[in-house]
Amino acid sequence: MTIHGPADGWVESPDGRRFWGRAGAAGLLAVDPDDRVLLQHRAEWSHFGGTWGLPGGARQFDESAVDGALRESGEEAAVPGESLRLLFASELDLGFWSYTTIAARVRTPFTAVVSDAESLELRWVPRSDIDTLPLHPGFATSWPGLSAHLDTDLHLVVDAANVVGSRPDGWWRDRAGAATRLLGDLSAAIDGGLPSALFVDAPASGPGAPTSWWPSTTVVLEGEARQATGPAEGLLVDRADADGDAAVVARVESILTSSEEARVVVVTADRGLAARVERLGADVVGPTRLLDALVRT
Incomplete structure (x- = not known):
């Protein structure tokens, strides 16, 4: 059942076009283990009725895009x-x-159920067949760009000692406390997605290009920093027994050998470590880029 809220309504562009959602809108692009996308056949009475698009709709005021897309696709x-x-x-x-x-991958398969009058049908459509359907114009424009990035398996590996040591905030007086702050900041930022500019010098642009990512993220702690505590939701914390650099290299090697689609970005300013992981096929960015991303998010 659809319950209309204060953000439901039309926004009109300067040239007279209308867009639904006074606070903007969001949709979910879900891809299942069989490489099928969940599409909604829109009711005839709706905007661009009869076309196929993504489950989604108007965001509420003060609602993030993620929360809006998940709420709407649930409804x-x-x-x-x-x-x-x-x-x-x-x-x-x-x-x-x-x-x-x-965009999301389905970890646990589920049955999509038409739950309101906005859909004629819900269907899991093979990616190769999507272009054969009459698509909602907005989705048709963005689909090529979206599809181009769906197979990217993005990983972030953080050399915590190097990142913490890059900002003169007294970290040397409490290494575990400084590492705890980094874990908290990174966990909070990942919850909302990390900006694409963290991962590439010139992010892709145009319809469907990613503007933020949720990478699988590993933080390597060494020495006293291994005693870091506090929440680290969304992070894999590797408390290295001895050499933190060796733990970073081992993690990169493990990821790249386990997935052909994996792309690994390592955060460090250590030239020796950077050279080692680059030889394995990883990309490297400096701590400042990560810290800037944490501030922006």
């Missing part, structure tokens, strides 16, 4: 948010209105 298609692993977000920002696509 329209009974999508259980806990069954998903978020991949990336792609935001179309027109200034006066925005639409954010949240």
Whole structure:
């Protein structure tokens, strides 16, 4: 059942086009283990009725794009948010209105159920067949860009000692406390997605291009920093027995040998470590780029 809220309504562009959602809108691009995408056949009475698009709709005021996409897909298609692993977000920002696509992989298969009058049908469509359907114009424009990034298996490996040591905030007086702060900041930032600019010098642009990512993230702690405590939701914390650099290299090697689609980005300013992981096939960014991303999020 659809319950209309204060953010439900049309926004009109300067050229007279109308867009649904006074606070913008968001949709969910869910890909299941059989490489099928969940699509909604839109009711005839709806905007661009009869076309196929993503479950989604208007965001509420003070609601994040992720929360909006998960709420709307739950209301329209009974999508259980806990069954998903978020991949990336792609935001179309027109200034006066925005639409954010949240791309996710289905970890636990589920049955989509038509839950309101906005859908004629819900269908898991093979990716190769999507272009054969009459698509919602917005989805048709963004689909090539979205599809190009769905197979990217992005990993972030953080050399915590190097990152903590890059900011003169007295970390040397309490190494475990400084590491705890880093874990907390990184966990909070990942919850909302990390900006694409963290991972590449020139992020892809255009319809469907990712604007933020939810990478699988490992933080390597060494020495006194291994005593770090506090929440680290969304992070794998590797408390190295001895050499932190060796633990970083081992983690990178493990990821790259286990997934052909894996792309690994290591955060460090240590030239020796950078050279070692680059030889394995990883990319390297400096601590400042990560710290800037944490501030922006």
